[in-house]
Amino acid sequence: MTPTGAPPDWTTVDIAVPRRPDRLPGISMAGFRRRVPAPLDIAMVAHPAVTLLIDLGGGEGIVCDSRGRHERGSVVIGLMPGELRAGGDVGECLQIRLEPDVAAAALGAAPELSGTMAPLADVWGRDARRVEDRLRAAASWDERFTIAADALGRRLESRSPVDPEVAHAWRRTLAGRGLVRVDSLAGEVGWSRKRLWSRFGAQLGSSPKRVARLVRFDHAAHLLAAGRAAAGVAAESGYVDQSHLHREVKAFTGLTPSALAVAPWLAIDDIAWPASSPTRNPAAAGRRIPDVW
Structure with missing residues (x-):
């Protein structure tokens, strides 16, 4: 998912990306930290990936609403979820995009997730809470990216790929x-x-x-x-x-x-998801961007 729209006020958002973005093909990650956590309400739109949105603020900050269904904390958002909003007192979160074939292999729930979302624990299983706790306790974004990549790598190794x-x-x-x-x-x-x-x-x-x-x-x-x-x-x-x-x-x-051309939600893509952005611009790092996360 990609955020669309922004609250009335604009603030600075810190964005972190892995040093080795190609470690796991078909998987990309970005970390977001709002310097001044505050209530947030964002409309979101489908992106060609299954998205893991991991709440690093204790599991109570992010609230997602899709077609009248509300979920609090970390969620998995499938392809074509329709109208969706995310809000709450969001401070830090880790967003992971999995290309559909990788998501099907790692999560084993692609058909069930199509057009909807689900709590991370329902899709990931009983190991979800342990991974979330390790991510929240990590001392740096580099450590968080490593934890997430290792956990996803183990799942890919233990499951059958798609045809x-x-x-x-x-x-x-x-x-x-x-x-x-x-x-x-x-x-x-x-x-x-x-x-x-x-x-x-x-x-x-x-x-x-x-x-x-x-x-x-x-x-x-x-x-x-x-x-x-x-x-x-x-x-x-x-x-x-x-x-x-x-x-x-x-x-x-x-x-x-x-x-759409001036909507603030695409402003982060050059920094957070440069491989997917035709406007890739390394010089954009460190600029003030809309308060999307």
Whole structure:
């Protein structure tokens, strides 16, 4: 998930990222600390990943609301969760993004999570509390990233991966920015369209077409935030026309493309998630950013 919108006041947020961001392929992390913790209310929108949002303030700070369902503390947010808000007295949190094939292998709950969220303990199991306690007690963000990576690595080693054909279809969809046709993907892996559609949905929790739609939107959103004109973004991102882009942006965010382009939630991406941002800018580190976490 990526935050959208911000409270009326802007404050400085400290953002930490791992020194080795490629240690676990398909997994990215960022730590957020608000220097002056205060009540927060943020609208969020789907990102092409399953998100672990770990509350480091004792498990009572973050409150998530999705389609009338409220969860307090650390949560797992699946693909396509619909309208979702996060709030509460948020001080520190660790956000982990898992690409869908990795999430399915590490968590084993991708289909059940599609379109919704769940408490971390319900998905992770009885080891969740121990991992949370270790993360909260850690002396530095580097130590927290190591703890999280080790815990996820152990889960990946002890569980079966998704079908290689499904993993290939996902990675081709991501690399192709959502523009690769399902028939082409099926041909590449030697499956029928029907079989790919069925296995992809069963293991990743969403159809190839819906995932492609999400990947395409995410790329377009970053281009808009980089200052690109909507007409050019629509053409580059594979939309039929500017009206098509407008409808997709509205569906995912409730905003127009022009409003999305200046929305503060993408301001953190160059720092927290540089690999996924076409506007990657190392010089942005240390700047004042919207109070998103």
